[in-house]
Amino acid sequence: MDEKVDVIIVGAGLAGCAAALQLAREGLEVVLVERGPYAGSKNLSGGVLYGRVLEQLIPEYWRMAPVERAITREVVTFLGEDTAFNMDFRNPRLAESHNAYSVLRGKFDRWLADQCEEAGVMLVTGIKVERVLVRDGKAVGILAGEDEMLADVVILADGANSFLAEQLGLRPRFDTAHLAVGVKELIGLPRETIEERFNLSGDEGAAYGLVGYATRGVAGGGFLYTNRESISIGVVMHLDEVIEHGIKPAEVIEDFLAHPCIEPLIRGGKLLEYGAHLVPEGGLAMLPKLSMAGLLVTGDAAGLSVNNGFVVRGMDLAIASGMLAAQTVLQAREKNDFGEEAMRHYNQRMEESFVLKDMRTYAGAPAFMKNPRLYHQYPQFLSRLMSGIYQHDGQPKAHLYTLALHSLKESGLSVLDVARDGWKGVRSL
Amino acid sequence: MKRMSITEKLAVNKYELDEGHPHIEVKNEICARLCKTKACLFVCPAGVYSEQDGKIVADWAGCVECGTCRAACPEQALVWEYPRGGFGIIYRFG
Numbered sequence: 001m002d003e004k005v006d007v008i009i010v011g012a013g014l015a016g017c018a019a020a021l022q023l024a025r026e027g028l029e030v031v032l033v034e035r036g037p038y039a040g041s042k043n044l045s046g047g048v049l050y051g052r053v054l055e056q057l058i059p060e061y062w063r064m065a066p067v068e069r070a071i072t073r074e075v076v077t078f079l080g081e082d083t084a085f086n087m088d089f090r091n092p093r094l095a096e097s098h099n100a101y102s103v104l105r106g107k108f109d110r111w112l113a114d115q116c117e118e119a120g121v122m123l124v125t126g127i128k129v130e131r132v133l134v135r136d137g138k139a140v141g142i143l144a145g146e147d148e149m150l151a152d153v154v155i156l157a158d159g160a161n162s163f164l165a166e167q168l169g170l171r172p173r174f175d176t177a178h179l180a181v182g183v184k185e186l187i188g189l190p191r192e193t194i195e196e197r198f199n200l201s202g203d204e205g206a207a208y209g210l211v212g213y214a215t216r217g218v219a220g221g222g223f224l225y226t227n228r229e230s231i232s233i234g235v236v237m238h239l240d241e242v243i244e245h246g247i248k249p250a251e252v253i254e255d256f257l258a259h260p261c262i263e264p265l266i267r268g269g270k271l272l273e274y275g276a277h278l279v280p281e282g283g284l285a286m287l288p289k290l291s292m293a294g295l296l297v298t299g300d301a302a303g304l305s306v307n308n309g310f311v312v313r314g315m316d317l318a319i320a321s322g323m324l325a326a327q328t329v330l331q332a333r334e335k336n337d338f339g340e341e342a343m344r345h346y347n348q349r350m351e352e353s354f355v356l357k358d359m360r361t362y363a364g365a366p367a368f369m370k371n372p373r374l375y376h377q378y379p380q381f382l383s384r385l386m387s388g389i390y391q392h393d394g395q396p397k398a399h400l401y402t403l404a405l406h407s408l409k410e411s412g413l414s415v416l417d418v419a420r421d422g423w424k425g426v427r428s429l
Numbered sequence: 430m431k432r433m434s435i436t437e438k439l440a441v442n443k444y445e446l447d448e449g450h451p452h453i454e455v456k457n458e459i460c461a462r463l464c465k466t467k468a469c470l471f472v473c474p475a476g477v478y479s480e481q482d483g484k485i486v487a488d489w490a491g492c493v494e495c496g497t498c499r500a501a502c503p504e505q506a507l508v509w510e511y512p513r514g515g516f517g518i519i520y521r522f523g
């Protein structure tokens with residue numbers, strides 16, 4: 001079977017759908033190939049979508065899309081063994097700016113793929129692409145089962161494991177130092193319970209990032225996001241440290257859920273789904289070749305992510321990369337040239353956009369986030385300090401400054417450590 | 430919430446089982462010869478891997494398709510692919 005279309009996109013996640021939608025609107029013949037039985041069925045995120053970028057494609061998308069809650073409360077928690085120190089930022093106006101929404105990808109991506117189909121994209125589900133067909137150094141199509149399909153351009157949006165990018169030699173097998181394993185549970189709770197427990201009204205939502213005991217001191221963190229009638233909760237851990245310390249992610253999430261400061265938040269809930277995802281966390285250090293003749297790499301397949309400890313992003317970068325890939329294809333069509341140089345415009349567009357600019361801004365973040373003190377000593381310090389401030393046992397209290405110095409020492413920290421880490425943090429985040 | 434075993438958790442998920450077509454193959458001759466960490470036994474969030482009579486066995490039906498095992502395997506002894514199109518885990522929520 002030798003069919004030829006304008007563009008084949010592998011993977012109907014956010015990057016793939018964004019590219020498909022834009023291309024189909026310009027009248028191109030686009031085939032979007034998805035291995036799952038429906039778009040979104042293989043996709044899993046934390047997940048908070050900082051989705052303003054999507055408005056360029058679908059203005060006011062939140063009105064139609066199955067978003068969960070508008071995030072108006074962002075909490076950073078330092079979790080001790082049985083304590084929690086929160087930085088709790090609330091801004092109800094964040095909802096008005098449509099800054100961020102909690103989403104469930106099984107629903108959201110399916111909706112986005114529906115928009116693609118309405119725009120004329122041919123969505124093919126239940127098909128796994130085995131290989132990209134390459135002739136004379138140029139990608140010319142795909143092989144799925146026995147079938148070949150040809151196109152001017154192939155866009156890879158096949159996720160963090162991107163077997164296709166690896167086969168093409170665009171990236172090496174990922175280094176465990178650049179990967180994190182995310183484990184997530186979706187816990188069902190009544191709407192009212194969520195709103196009461198998290199102090200939310202209406203469609204407002206809360207997003208928690210937790211460091212310290214959430215991951216048993218391994219680099220990474222916990223997360224908790226409120227959905228309409230469920231809570232997305234889980235842990236993300238750097239894979240190299242998981243291996244080094246022989247840690248079982250399945251046990252870590254179980255302990256995290258049972259933590260005395262976490263359990264009350266999910267009490268009475270019912271497990272609705274259990275899943276996991278490999279997270280490309282290496283930042284720029286793991287960036288593959290983004291293009292070759294006839295081919296572009298987007299989203300998780302390109303390892304696009306930003307994690308500065310406060311905000312973990314991937315979905316918005318995926319959407320943006322899909323749009324930039326589409327724009328590259330449209331430009332290439334003007335001259336009917338899909339060669340290496342024409343495709344390299346994608347790299348340039350990525351460099352000029354917030355995608356690689358943000359990844360460059362936070363290029364130092366992955367290394368900073370590996371600092372073990374973030375996960376052991378600092379949460380311990382905060383726990384000791386706060387306990388010291390609030391516990392009264394009839395003994396005379398020390399001066400706060402003295403208490404702070406004692407707490408530092410007891411947590412294995414020196415003033416110099418704090419100064420050094422503070423400086424590094426300021427520079428890399 | 431009461432504690433649940435990994436098996437109980439996976440039982441909540443939806444799968445389309447591709448009977449007779451395992452998508453994971455363990456090259457035990459490599460494991461036996463070279464592997465010291467046996468990372469697959471602990472890193473897999475779905476507890477797919479176990480050791481039986483000195484051999485590593487993959488109970489692939491419960492796989493959540495994250496790819497952690499493949500990335501963690503120090504000797505590339507796991508042939509881990511996605512299941513055939515339409516099969517495997519089906520995230521209803523994701």
